[in-house]
Amino acid sequence: MTKEKDTRVTQSLKEAGFVSHLEKTITSLGITRNALAVESKIRPVTINSLYSAEAKQLSAHTLSEILKALDRIALSKGIEKKHKIRDIFEYGEE
Structure with missing residues (x-):
């Protein structure tokens, strides 16, 4: 009997079938990944892993902070x- 590997935690977003739209979103706002990291107070490595869909875990707090930061940035640009x-x-x- 072969034992199958449990991939629930080891799969990236991409491997699990998710597609990142972060590049399109930050480009439309005219900002960089680093600017989003600074505004959201989320580590740049986390932003980069979402950007490339290589993140393996993601907390509700992280998502919330990124979304709030995107809203603040958009508002500062009149959007x-x-x-x-x-x-x-x-x-x-x-």
């Missing part, structure tokens, strides 16, 4: 938009 999770990533959309 009234309420960002949603799909502005960061989405399941199964290319």
Whole structure:
């Protein structure tokens, strides 16, 4: 009997079928990944792993802080938009 590897925690977002939309979102705001990291107070390595869909774990707190930061940045540029999770990533959309 072979034992299958449990991939629930070891899969990245990409491997699990998620697609990152973070590049499109930050480009539309004219900001960098680092600017988002600074504004959201989320480590740059975490932002980069979401950007590339290589993140393996993600907390609700992290998502919330990124979304609030995107909203603040948009508002500072005169854009009234309420960002949603799909502005960061989405399941199964290319």
